[in-house]
Amino acid sequence: MYVAVKGGETAIANAHRLLADRRRGDRDLPAMTVAQIIQQLALAVDRVMAEASLHDRPLAALAIKQSRGDMIEAIFLLRAYRTTLPRFGYSNPVETADMLVERRVSATYKDLPGGQLLGPTFDYTHRLLDPSLLEDETVDGGVERSGAAEPVMRVSEILAQEGLIEPDGDMPEGHVRGDLTRDPPEFPMSRDLRLQALARGDEGFLLSLAYSTQRGYGRSHPFVGEIRIGEVEVEFDAAELGLSVSLGRIRVTECQMVNQFKGSSKAPPQFTRGYGLVFGQSERKAMAMSLVDRALRAEEFGEDIVAPAQDQEFVISHSDNVQATGFVEHLKLPHYVDFQAELDLVRRMRREHEARRSSNGEHKEAAE
Structure with missing residues (x-):
């Protein structure tokens, strides 16, 4: 057990007050509002919602403000709040084919039905700091948002x-839908559970794994079949009414990655897929997710599992940034008793080591 530290509660209270003071910053500057974060730091809000598994922009923005911009802390806050919410049921699978498309690009076909829609993206910007953003800007109006009026072919x-x-x-007949937020993971995992874990996994970790697949650590020769960003309708099946009820529309990012596959005894040569779907505008995350999803399907296609990105237990067990944060950051909490035990053990081992050296030296002298 830990040794109690005198004055600990007072010190913690003072740390909380200091944190609140640093969060507010210079009082001569206006405070950052939740509405400003939603509108002007939208991609940060999207990431927090995606990795916290809770689509609520005001709460995600509040978590960012409370955490002083620490994204993982914000995700942790929103997940903790999520556990307090009642579960009424599961929504129906969203029909991304009916998406009101805001951005849609493909690296496989230049001219494709529905066309390429560049939308809001950093892809074509110069990576140069813009000094004009140092000053407050007043812009009259904005760019009118538009989406495809009709569904476009994939x-x-x-x-x-x-x-x-x-x-x-298709999932096997009788397959029971899994829920990682309710049941602990068990390996091997079905693809629906793997996709759940990847959707709420840490973007940086998945990005590194995706990068590793492209550098030869696993079979991967991917093409971006399609990336879509837009709004989809979420429906809830109300059994007592005998119909589905629309809960509203949310923005999502969908990525289908196309990969080569030379075929096997059971399947002809063809392209295979990796899939990613996340809340908000999160292209990098959706792409990384789709690359890792394809890598995790190695066993399904009879491929040798030779790389970390192909090992589902390694990937899933280490992709959750909240769990990883807990394991790493708990090391800064008091470990006085544990360390004293280790210290005593090392001292005893040192004494035994020196005694053996001394004994060996005496035997050597006696032999001479």
């Missing part, structure tokens, strides 16, 4: 017309 549908890509997957 790239995977184009390949499917020639039978060149694996069909959409």
